[in-house]
Amino acid sequence: MDTAIPVKKKKFKLNRTARKYLFILSLIIIPVINFAVFWVYVNFDTILLTLKRFDVPTASYVWRGLEGYVSVFKSMILGGDPGEFNAFVNSFRAILINIVIFPISFIIAYSFYKKIRFRKFFQVVFFLPNIISLVVLCMMVRHMFSSDFGPIALLVEKLVGHRVDWLGYNSDKMWGIIIVFCIWAGLGGNTVVLCGAMQRIPEDITESARLDGIGFWREAWSIVLPLVMSTVGVFMIGVVTSVLSFTMQPMLIAINPGIDNKFMTIGWYIFTSVDTGGSGNMIQAATIGMTFSLIMLPIIIAVRLLVKKFTPDVQF
Amino acid sequence: MKNVKKMLCAVLTVVLSFSVMVGLTGCSTALQTEKGVLTIRYFEGGYGSDWLEYAAKKYQDEHPGFKYKLIPDTTITNTVNTYLKSGQNLADIYMTQGSTAWTEWVSLGYIENLESVYEAEVNTSSGKRKVKDFMDADVVKKNYSQRIYGQGSYYPWMMPWASVGMSIAYNETILLSTSHTTAKEGAWNVGDKWTAPPETVEDLAAYCADVLARNDGIKPFSLPFADGMHWLEYYMAVWWAQYQGVYEENTLAVNEGDGAYYDFYNFESAEVWKQKGIQKAIDQWRTLIVGEGGEWKNTVANIEEHTVQEAERIFARGESALALVGSFSYKEMEEYITNKDHVFKMMSMPLFDDGTKAMKNENGMSAKINYFMNDETIFIPSGAVNKDMAKEFLVYLCNEEMLLDFTKRTGTMRPFDYNPLEAEPDYEWSPYTQSYLDIYFDSDIRVSNYPANKAVEDVSPMYLYKRPTMFGRTATSSIINDMRTMTGEQIMVGEKNSRNVYTVTKSYFNTWKTELGIE
Incomplete structure (x- = not known):
């Protein structure tokens, strides 16, 4: 009787290195696909779109090269179109706003760090705007400054003796209101970040400084600020990039872009263009967005390099 | 430890797989319209949902087995372009507030030819009629274009949704309690009460003065200059049409060859922005709301802040006492009416100046012209799953019975040849809707922003694909601001005004022509 000898099947097994790479691949594959589709493809397509125009007779997108960029440069940067030029210039107000926000945020964060009385309460008060919808906040501002029933406008009316019209489409006070709002609404987030950075400062450093007789403000300037400089550096880059995203606050507070886009920003301009749906507007919006990014790119890189130079990472 | 690791690995795998599946559902076709279920995504605004729910239910009762899904969407007007471009999750029917980009959608093959809908017969009070014959003769042309410009036949691609009347609303209770402070020969004496809304701009200016003379805090106008400045254009269009002539020149005011109101919209050249009717229309507003020092007059305070x-x-x-409204506005303001005894109505647009030079109708009387916006549209995407079903339903909505129901439920007409006042004589219309219907049927001409005096084949691509507006490249807010210090002539063609509308628009006109491939 023949007895079959069972053949032991060799189990397929990846070697250790292969398994390691497979593991890494399984972790990064989704983010990579996400990046490729939603960043690389989308941006590549946008850039391509700016080099084309919709040709009605052939119902297709035809190549037009840099024509769109030249046109946008003339109208937006050189002021050929006052509306686009104003939107371009207004966007840079974001830098001013953030520069004002920084020292205030620093002082507030430092006050919390120094454990001032009622700091928990103030922390909540300062952070509150960050957890309320921006639409609601902007509506509140409009209501506060409304000439019909706004408490601030009515108070000013009592003081100056005549009605004030600060939210009109040609108001000279509108930018003031937007800037004050942005500063108020922007304080909370920055304060929390700076607070976090300050909490990391080792107790013995500040204690040693105090033994040397350092004062309240001197400690802030000579000890705390240098030790949170890496956070400040990130903040500074954010100051410059905010120009690109400055959209919602003026849009929701002013509502009307004003005469020659007095209150408009590039973000708002792009939003409005895309909102109307036509491909001409889409291409114009994409071209303006790209032009703006190209202008901002060297500035952001320069700021990044400066930040790297002047805000070295402090190890402690 | 090894088991914990294995378990952790398994849990992570499940979570990751789940995340991927959830993510992929966005790309899947599972959410697309179901075959056999008519899906309608519609703008939920002033008309509400009742009329559509009723229509779909009634159609279902008459067609057993018919299934439908109605999706109200307040943002659809702005998002429909993305739906069409992506071709994903398309509804079978879209009802939007309209888009000037629809001819481009046709070119790109995004939307369905509605020829069979327009050719279908529907039940009307005068028997069976084709939809295209039943529809308002001017409006029907507005929805035609070639599939690709310059090639082939013309087809209809859109269905008009509603015929929104744009006019001035008045508080009748205030009007009837206001006395004349000036006399008008053969019309009224000082001290007489107002009995009817003003018929000319001169009368309207007199009414404004009389309202102010009441000294009870009521102001003549409430204007929306925070975001509704463009509304002024609708009223300007009427004065412009009265002055210029609608289909052909009004020789009482302009010369032959100057072009009529509808000639403007064919945009033969930038010269159309020189039409004097536009200047006259601007001056009418100046008369009514701009004071001698450039300040706003005859209005409540702070109009620049009001939406x-x-x-x-x-x-x-x-x-x-007065407001700029559409036929849908009463629904929006109804809950804010503090004095329920007050009656609100719409008035027919007054004649420019004293009315003597306004365009005449065929009886030699001043023509009653009002603006009706037919931009809100219904269409079927070419990628829809249930196209035939959608077309049948659109035809069904054009039956007179359904049109009457629409008007009763929304207080707005659809641009078809039916008359709810005659069809339902016993129906109790609200005073506001009644006044709108009176304007609709009393109007000699219901103007719109379309070259209605041209055959479909003669409509310029400048209109179809570029749609420049009354003020070309200049924003209405700028025009209104300029209106405080400049006349209509200075704004439109003023030599000392380097940024006058004609000059600015002319600089773009040749670019538009080049882009359209026309010489």
Whole structure:
């Protein structure tokens, strides 16, 4: 009787290195696909779109090269179109706003760090705007400054003796209101970040400084600020990039872009263009967005390099 | 430890797989319209949902087995372009507030030819009629274009949704309690009460003065200059049409060859922005709302801060006697009416100046012209799953019975040849809707922003694909601001005004022509 000898099947097994790479691949594959589709493809397509125009007779997108960029440069940067030029210039107000926000945020964060009385309460008060919808906040501002029933406008009316019209489409006070709002609404987030950075400062450093007789403000300037400089550096880059995203606050507070886009920003301009749906507007919006990014790119890189130079990472 | 690791690995795998599946559902076709279920995504605004729910239910009762899904969407007007471009999750029917980009959608093959709908017969009070014959003769042309410009036949691609009347609303209770402070020969004496809304701009200016003379805090106008400045254009269009002539020149005011109102919209050249009717229309507003020092007059305070809704509320509270409205506005302001005894109505647009030079109708009387916006549209995407079903339903909506129901439920007409006042003589219309219907049927001409005096084949691509507006490249807000210090002539063609509308628009005109491939 023949007895079959069972053949032991060799189990397929990846070697250790292969398994390691497979593991890494399984972790990064989704983010990579996400990046490729939603960043690389989308941006590549946008850039391509700016080099084309919709040709009605052939119902297709035809190549037009840099024509769109030249046109946008003339109208937006050189002021050929006052509306686009104003939107371009207004966007840079974001830098001013953030520069004002920084020292205030620093002082507030430092006050919390120094454990001032009622700091928990103030922390909540300062952070509150960050957890309320921006639409609601902007509506509140409009209501506060409304000439019909706004408490601030009515108070000013009592003081100056005549009605004030600060939210009109040609108001000279509108930018003031937007800037004050942005500063108020922007304080909370920055304060929390700076607070976090300050909490990391080792107790013995500040204690040693105090033994040397350092004062309240001197400690802030000579000890705390240098030790949170890496956070400040990130903040500074954010100051410059905010120009690109400055959209919602003026849009929701002013509502009307004003005469020659007095209150408009590039973000708002792009939003409005895309909102109307036509491909001409889409291409114009994409071209303006790209032009703006190209202008901002060297500035952001320069700021990044400066930040790297002047805000070295402090190890402690 | 090894088991914990294995378990952790398994849990992570499940979570990751789940995340991927959830992510991929966005790309899947599972959410697309179901075959056999008519899906309608519609703008939920002033008309509400009742009329569509009723129509779909009734159609279902008459067609057993018919299934439908109605998706109200307040943002659809702005998002429909993305739906069409992506071709994903397309509804079978879209009802939007309209888009000037629809001819481009046709070119790109995004939307369905509605020839069979227009050719279908529907039940009307005068028997069976084709939809295209039943529809308002001017409006029907507005929805035709070639599939690709310059090639092939013309087809209809859109269905008009509603015929929104744009006019001035008045508080009748205030009007009837206001006395004349000046006399008008053969019309009224000082001290007489107003009995009817003003018929000319001169009368309207007199009414404004009389309202102010009441000294009870009521102001003549409530205007929405925060975001509704463009509304002024609708009223300007009427004065412009009265002055210029609608289909052909009004020789009482302009010369032959100057072009009629509808000639403007064919945009033969930038010269159309020189039409004097536009200048006259601007001057009418100047007469009514701009004071000698460039300040706003005859209005409530702070109009530059008021949105359309805020202006309506002020009017609803009885703080102003007049407001700029659409036929849908009453629904928006109804809940803010503080004095329920007050009656609100729409008036036929007054004649420019004293009315003597306004265009005449065929009886030699001043023609009643009002603006009706037919931009809100219904269409079927070419990628829809249930196209035939959608077309049948659109035809069904054009039956007179359904049109009457639409008007009863929404207070707005659809641009078809039916008359709810005659068809339903016993129906109790609200005073506001009644006044709108009176304007609709009393109007000699219901103007719109379309070259209606041209055959479909003769409509310029400049209109179809570029749609420049009354003020070309200049924003209405700039025009209104300029209106405070400049006349209509200075704004439109003024030599000392380097940024006059004609000059600015002319600089773009050749670029538009080049882009359209026309010489």
